[in-house]
Amino acid sequence: MxxxxxxxxxxxxxxxxxxxxxxxxxxxxxxxxxxxxxxxxxxxxxxxxxxxxxxxxxxxxxxxxxxxxxxxxxxxxxxxxxxxxxxxxxxxxxxxxxxxxxxxxxxxxxxxxxxxAKWLNIPSEEKLNGKGVSACAVCDGFFFRQQDVAIVGGGDTACEEASYLSKICKKVYMLVRKDEMRASKIMQSRVLNTPNIEILWNSETDEILGEDEVTGVRVFNNKTNEKYELPISGFFVAIGxxxxxxxxxxxxxxxxxxxxxxxxxxxxxxxxxxxxxxxxxxxxxxxxxxxxxxxxxxxxxxxxxxxxxxxxxxxxxxx
Incomplete structure (x- = not known):
């Protein structure tokens, strides 16, 4: 050598x-x-x-x-x-x-x-990375001011980023895979008491929608096995x-x-x-x-x- x-x-x-x-x-x-x-x-x-x-x-x-x-x-x-x-x-x-x-x-x-960044590893996530998909709300949240966005995660980071986005965006959907969060109690309390954050429990990302930019997300409820679509323009991954x-x-x-x-x-x-x-x-x-x-x-x-x-x-x- x-x-x-x-x-x-x-x-x-x-x-x-x-x-x-x-x-x-x-x-x-x-x-x-x-x-x-x-x-x-x-x-x-x-x-x-x-x-x-x-x-x-x-x-x-x-x-x-x-x-x-x-x-x-x-x-x-x-x-x-x-x-x-x-x-x-x-x-x-x-x-x-x-x-x-x-x-x-x-x-x-x-x-x-x-x-x-840890990703969900779905094809649409990679395709739309930088076109509405991001792993940093502080970096990219500004581009979605007064728009509807979704964020994935249930830990402190996800709660922090959801809180940050709530000050900029019109509506923040928070997709949490289980019926509880891993985040600290104080962080959970913060997002639960923020009017424009809606927490979707037992929810997973089935697909991010859009061709050249994010137009929505298809959500899978792992408790009811139902799928439905949310119109959004920004999708944030905060799983660590x-x-x-x-x-x-x-x-x-x-x-x-x-x-x-x-x-x-x-x-x-x-x-x-x-x-x-x-x-x-x-x-x-x-x-x-x-x-x-x-x-x-x-x-x-x-x-x-x-x-x-x-x-x-x-x-x-x-x-």
Whole structure:
């Protein structure tokens, strides 16, 4: 297997990875960035982005990620196609395997592998993704102001997003698969007492309707076996996210859902010289702008770590 050395290795792209690359490259750290399975992250499947500062007219998600990439490349980031398939953080420098055939020995590693939304896995969902189907109400709810929408899920996230949508949309149908929710009592109380949220119990999505945009949803009641259609223009999936962190499980501290734990106020993990940013460690905000901010933090933390390492080495050499 081929081996290569790197000063800073960034695993994953998207706002967090590219921002980390911009800061690391400008600091002269010569970062190498592997884009991962979905170059640009979740924003590449997002059409209009209107809430990122600096784009007063809005921007298409894929274009935004191309802008981020160009800026990282401008300062000298070595951006490569490839997927991290394994790591070994038991010794230093850290070892990361790319595509099962290249081992990168890195002095500092920045993890920006993101998280993937969980989907219903029905054909119409994929066909209409970005055309009325979304996994982020905060990102896309604005496009459906004063319209009727539906949201799927029964946990805290679904309740939070339903509450958010209720302030923008005319009517919010909440499809809950069972006759009870998993959400906390306070979140349940909030949606139950919001006049324009209607909870449809024992309800599953049979099909999302529409050709070029969402026009409705066919609902299946799993208690009565009845099917009926609701006219809506927006369909939101809020059944959770899965962080793309499986390869780090044996080395990094994670919560029960697989999000990497970082030292509060920093991007530092429990392994010295390994930093995490973006949706791989953030299960609360999950926004492009917060991901970018945490990418900046990771690059600055990595720079300080490497500077301290250089000083340690110099002291050993001079002693």
């Amino acid at each position: 081929t081996t290569e050395k790197a000063n800073v290795l960034i695993i994953g792209s998207g706002p967090a990875g590219y921002t980390a690359a911009i800061y690391a490259a400008r600091a002269g750290l010569k970062p190498i960035l592997y884009q991962g399975q979905q170059p640009g992250g979740q924003l590449t499947i997002t059409n209009d982005v209107e809430n990122y500062p600096g784009y007063p007219e809005g921007v298409m998600g894929p274009q935004m990620m191309m802008d981020f990439q160009k800026q990282a490349e401008r300062f000298g980031t070595d951006i490569r196609h490839g997927l991290a398939t394994g790591v070994d953080f038991t010794s230093y420098p850290h070892k990361v395997t790319i595509d099962d055939n290249l081992v990168i020995e890195a002095n500092a590693v920045i993890i920006s592998t993101g998280a993937s 996210h899965k962080p793309n962190t499986d390869i780090f499980t044996d080395y990094l501290d994670m919560d029960d859902a697989g999000y990497v734990r970082t030292v509060p106020g920093t991007s530092k993990t429990n392994v010295e010289g390994v930093f995490a940013c973006g949706d791989a460690q953030d299960k609360i905000y999950r926004q492009a702008v917060t991901a970018a901010g945490s990418g900046c933090m990771a690059a600055l933390d990595a720079e300080r770590f490497l500077s301290a390492k250089e000083m340690e080495l110099a002291e050993v050499t001079n002693s």
